[in-house]
Amino acid sequence: MPQIIEVSFKGNRRGYYLADGQDIRANQAVVVEAERGEDLGRVTATGAIAARKCAGCVTSCAPAPPERRVLRPARREDLERAQQLRSDEPRVRRLTREKVLRHGLKMKVSEAEWQFDRNKLTIYFTAERRVDFRELVRDLARTFRTRIELKQIGVRDEAALLGGVGRCGRELCCSTWLRELQPVSLQLAKDQRLSLNPAQISGVCGRLMSCLVFEHELYVEARKKFPREGKTLATARGKERVVSVDIFRELVVLKDEEGVRRTVTLADLKQEVAQHGGSEAWRPPPASDGSRAGDGKGGTR
Template identity: 30%
Template sequence: MTQNNIIGVQFEEVGKIYYFDASRYPDLKVGDPVVVRTSRGLQLATISQVRIDVDDLEFNSFKSVERPASPRDLLQRKALSIQEEETKEQIRNYFIENNLSAVKVVSAEYSLDGNRLFVLINSESSINYNIKRVHQDIQKMLKDVQLELRQIGPRDAAKLIGGMGACGMETRCCAKFLTEFSSISIRMAKTQDISLTPSEITGMCGRLRCCLMYEYDQYVEAIKSLPKRKRKVLTPMGEGRVVQILPLRQSVIVDIPEIGPRQFTMEDLDRAEKIARGEAVEPLSDEKTKHGGQISRPDDNDGTQTSNKEGDQHSPRKRRGQSSRRSKDN
């Protein structure tokens, strides 16, 4: 029995991976161009994975690779690229002439045989127009091809257009390495204690930044072992109320009556609880005793604080994320 050779291909440099059966061409390797048939017709793709275990995929059947790309296929693709730019300009002029300049032509792509044209457009939700009529008008302009016109959202448009990210990175994440978009919610920003100022959490696409999900799972897991805000806890300096949690450092800031806010690790709180219950605890080391068991006022700038890189990033009066936190994520 012949074992299937399943490969993964991409139609864009940073795009979703699609799977095909290349059993007829066992010598194909990563980076090789191939011709495959999709819902858009014949297309040129680049192999990104080879000999994939079918058990790791959610699919049971795969289309076969048409053929390895020949020099003629590669020349045809280059010629079509030039024609696509001309076609996009034609469509842009159509929108301008019909007072629809707010509609952007994001991309236009011909199938490898040149028989089909796939056009992606994007516009603000406030722009009203009849996309069916637009399709008919453009089809009349381009009589020799079968046209498919599709409107895409701002995140997909930002990925295809590319450019600088809102954080200052030269290339935005979606165009650099994200092959698929994940669902992003405002809850992710709140969980990470990031400022909810729109400029801090909004990407160039006008939607919530994709990077809000990068550390979200770590924060959710770290928070599980910490007391919640406003909860009363026992500390080595007395009872107080939690006013801020610092998940990645496994620490909390506790407001103690007549003393003020102090920072404690979970180790400090657990030790205080054991002492209150009369349990035996190990004596503090000389270093911990010197630094007061790592107890510090969050806004102090003494030598103990400045030597702690993580400690410099937080303050009870300044929410995390008000500086450029994105540079760390990227």
Template identity: 30%
Template sequence: MVVLPVRFERSPRLHPMLSEDAHPVGTRVVVQGKRGPEVAVVRGEAQERRPQERYGTVLRAATPDDLALWDDLHRQGEDLKWLLRARARERGLPVKLVAVEFTLDESLVTVSYSADERIELTGLIGEVRAHTRARVNFAAVGPREQAQMIGTLGACGRENCSSHHLQEFAPVSIRMARDQQLPLNPEKLSGPCGRLLCCLQFEHGQYLDLLKDLPRKNARVCHDASGACGKVTKLHPLAGTVDVHTEQGVLTGVPAGELRRAPEEARPAPEKKPRRTEGARKDRTSDAPPS
């Protein structure tokens, strides 16, 4: 038995499957997954089996009959999806139907949907059961899963990472955009799903390494060549330079190696107020006029 990485139609994630034969890359196979038998595509070379790891199973190479049935089930799922969308609009349900998928043996139909609030799906379940005898499973998906299943174009003009190659959704924070000196504009930092761009995490580690050699923003520094001192206003990690605002003007693109930390100006120590003793409190109380 060997392990073959396979990919399903609506996700780029690779799933390891046990197989008796080492099918070549690009072969469409029938696999036994969590939901049941489905058609997938082999996307990697055969690997050795690892102990204590759970695998699905490759049943066989997909036959022409398997592929014809799979295409027919795909068309049925698309027709049923548009029907459910129309029924949801008629009922005024605030729900978005993303995909309807059958297993190859037609024993299970999975309806992927998205909703901002909890909704009653009894009516839609009845609509599905009126058109198929398969067991019905409604699965809620998030915004990123929607973009992964539908497939969109990113700001770079290419297919979005979540539906092309991304294997898992790592957490993305606005701190990553700040470290990369990007403008904090939600329209430019958000992907088609409305969440922060997944690609912000790709180079974040490299930016952190580059920022170690640069002074912090708003730090007071002095330029060795000109002797001018000022405040750091902008960082350029890739170029290794910073912009410094001085009283004489603005120094743009100054290499970090030519800067030194500005000496701190001596500040007078704050005067300490004398502490009032317990006796002083009693004397002040005794001098107060009677109420």
């Protein structure tokens, strides 16, 4: 029975293929069927894992079983040919940018990608508005003598395509292992008590960093144990208002009616409130749903 294989290409582009009776392993280079011809990519998942990912994929692949097949494991000559194509892509980008300027189009050429058999050349670009590039396509087709596809992408996709290094000093998540870019909202940073300075929470693409999503649920769950900031509680010292909380050290800063502040542990505060305010006085804030405020300008990497 043919197994489903996930194959990744340049810029995190991926597809799902059937491998019939072939010994295919993860991280192996393979030649696969393309829309018109052949393409070369690297296996990123096989068997049950690839099948589940294909069935659950809603953005980069169709949920139906794949129709295209793995033709063969890449041979030495295939890899050499692929390397030659990669080496030619900087020249393609340069010529394409020159033609964009010549045609007076307001678009930024991000990357170029040859299909393995040179039957198609894909040009990735970003633009603030819709661009009429029909004349440019005809010009490029005459120059490179192949089928041209111009593909407009967003700034987050551009960062994933080009790669780079984030504020953490590591390679961008979106260009290495993060396959699906989720919406990221400013509420995620607020829930985690992060600085709202755009320079500190934005990635190289200028959008909010994708990693704001990674630990958000942990912060929300931990925050449920604490009283809401601004809430007034009955404690051993009378009426005190919650100024701030520290979920890592489980500390709460309180301020009484005379403006005197003190820091108390969460456990001690619970005990004081239970003794002087009753169990009903302790009501942690509701969990915040950071995804509700998504603005479509979320993260990167």
